[in-house]
Amino acid sequence: MSSYREIDVLDETKPILLVQDTDTRKMYVKKPIPAHNRELYNKLQVFSFSGIPQIHEFCETEEGLFLYEDYISGQTLQTVLNESFNLPEDAAVDIVCQLCDILSPLHRCDPPIIHRDIKPSNILLTPSDHVILIDFDASREFDAGKPEDTVLLGTREYAAPEQYGFGQSDARSDIYALGVLLNKMLTGTYPRYERPAESLGEIITRCTALLPEQRYASVEELKSALISRSSKSLPPCPVRKSHPILAFLLSIAAIMIGSSLSIPTKTSTQHLMQDHICVTLWLLFLVMLLCNIGGISDKLPILRRSTVSGFLFWMLFSGFLAAGLLRLLYLF
Structure with missing residues (x-):
């Protein structure tokens, strides 16, 4: 830890710090993690998934367990929504499709890695419009032998019913959160208050079904539905292209x-x-x-x-x- 110099406080509640390696001058994020998640973060470090911050190293002290991960410049989706209330349809769909690409290899792990806390404050948007998924503290590996989650974690409105003790969370729990997120980006509120009309409203309704078996079976299927929705709309006349x-x-x-x-x-x-x-x-x-x-x-x-x-x-x-x-x- 002596090789890092503290630069700024990114989140005072946790706390999460911006630090700099005194040797390489590279910037990192230092954050505390629950001890029971050490094995999960080890797997995330080894696999080097695209779309999540690369974990540099761990450090265990008397204060607890800390990890150092790459600092990625950008702003959270929550900050964007605070400024603009909602997003254009194309931008919202693109963000969810990028999240599907990030979650796909995580869900295909053996056992699958479920994020369980997908929400605007855990989504980072880079200046080049790339989506980064952060904060895996609520994540867990799916255990087919357990009927329900042993630890109930997640954020109200975004957490699927099974995260409240009605079953075990799996990939479809993240799909539930993606549906709520898409609704939030389009309408500025949650599905139980207002939903978009037409195809996107139907997609959100299926994502947020109470029973997991009624949702999309995978993020690949969800992404396919989002992409194909445009082909079901009216064919474009010469408006998109300049003539x-x-x-x-x-x-x-x-x-x-x-x-x-x-x-x-x-x-x-x-x-x-x-x-x-x-x-x-x-x-x-x-x-x-x-x-x-x-x-x-x-x-x-x-x-x-x-x-x-x-x-x-x-x-x-x-x-x-x-x-x-x-x-x-x-x-x-």
Whole structure:
């Protein structure tokens, strides 16, 4: 321990410290761990799983057992949710899919390693949008010979029913937590209060079923369901991809249509010009949506969910806006 210099306190409640190796100058996280988890952490160190911090070494003192693991720069998902309440659908699904990739080799161990405490504060997001799963203090190895967990651990709302003594936790317990997590990222609350509609809501409902056998059997199956959900939605029209040439041709057509607008004979020349300008701008806006000029379609939440219905919504919305502008101009 003398070869490490304390730099900062990362968590005062545990406590977890940021330290630096005085020889290599490399940064590590020093944290206390329960003595009964030493064997589990030994296995995590040997296997070097991707998506979790690499364990450097252990140190046992009179104060207890400590481990030193790689320091990974980033912020917790809890911090992100505190700032933005919820996440876009694509970002939330990507985080869960990355967690599935992290949990997959853990669940395939013999015996399987179950995290049992998947929640926003235990998920680290790096600047490059990689997901890191931390804090395995509540983890355990699945024991087929035990009818229930001997130690009840986990976090309320995220812990599966079997973690409260109704059975033994296994890989499906982590799947339950992933369903709650996905719901939290999308709605800002828990499944018992509100759930997303359509396919993602169905996936969350299956993940959080009370009976483990009614959930997805593996994280691989859950990830497959999340990926395939997009193929069940409406086929994309030219909104996702930018089409500058098509946009140029459609813009010319929009200008021609707007300039040749048919109007009542009693309309004044001034109002005629206003009509032409408003209709032309409205048509050009639709061209921008249709061809995703400047990535405008990707920035509109409704278009991110359903291409066709989103386009129709913005067409009607912008049409009413143009009509309102025309009405306003007629007052002057």
